Amino acid sequence: MRTRIITGVVAGAAFIGLLLLGGYAYSALIALMALIGYDELVRMNKMKRFGAAALCGYAGLVLVLAPSFDLGSKWTEVVTQERLVWFLLFALLAVTVFSKNKTTIDQAAYLFLGTIYLGIGFFYMMETRVEGEHGLFWTLFVFLAIWASDAGAYFTGSLIGKAKLWTLTKLWPAISPNKTVEGAVGGILLAVVVAISFHFAKPELVSLGHAIALGVVIAIVGTLGDLMQSAYKRVKGVKDSGTLLPGHGGILDRTDSWLIVFPFLHLIGLL
Structure with missing residues (x-):
């Protein structure tokens, strides 16, 4: 650790x-x-x-x-x-x-x-x-929402599991045994909170509705990106894509959500 x-x-x-x-x-x-x-x-x-x-x-x-x-x-x-x-x-x-x-x-x-x-x-x-004069704002928005989604999912699942409030529901056990539905919901909520904070920081750049939509989409698509790579690594029989980052695996292990979220947001016109 x-x-x-x-x-x-x-x-x-x-x-x-x-x-x-x-x-x-x-x-x-x-x-x-x-x-x-x-x-x-x-x-x-x-x-x-x-x-x-x-x-x-x-x-x-x-x-x-x-x-x-x-x-x-x-x-x-x-x-x-x-x-x-x-x-x-x-x-x-x-x-x-x-x-x-x-x-x-x-x-x-x-x-x-x-x-x-x-x-x-x-x-x-x-x-x-x-892209444009607000590139830093939008890049930070997406990255921080992705990271918030990851953190929210991890801590929500851990807290509920440790408190033994109820039995956690596995999200997709065949691909990623540790992910839970409760964790995913926690990730979405925290990503939305972060997204809303960007609205209050720059309301002229992103409306409240747009910010909430971005938070939800980033969390859901980011989780799917994570699952996509987990599925691939499971087929290949590897736990991590590499060893470049001690304790974290390789570059692909850290960027699985990023690789799907950024193009998705651009290609459907949310960014």
Whole structure:
């Protein structure tokens, strides 16, 4: 527990510091996290980290993230998302041919999915921060609501369990045995409280109704993002995606909710 707390405080302080600083410092941190997360995916699937297929994925990931570094309109005209997705698919399928199926179609599909999953997720973390003059406000809003949801779920479940008020109802025991319905409700409530505090801090930026809606959606979608990765790790037979953060696991273990929440909010128009 001591190691977990120390790691959380140090890593959290460094992350928040670069988030507040913004600009290329924050974008570079997110890009680095994306690359480490992709490396964790490759290793969880027991593939060669620097094989041809994995290198295609690394390159695709960098290209997905590149627009956030403001490389100019010419770049975005040439490297469109449609072209990028197709050429990544083409490259990975070509590897299966040239490797004579040493890289299987299943592995190619896995790397393709991983590149899109991580690329789009981390891209929107970067975009939220650099978008407009209120990027810091919205980025802090989303991150703090996610963290509040996690904390609310953990402490609600723990308190009810220790007090033995009633038998906790498992949320999805086949995938994540420790998550409970009561914890999920506690997470939603605390995320909404945090969201409302942002409304009172800047009512001109977010209405009360919008803030409440964001809090609820962030908590629910964040929990689903957590379950998605738990399901994957269960299939792969691993507890943690990596060991980079002592007591916390890998990058993917810490960002599972982020990777789903940020693009979801943008793509449905809530941010």
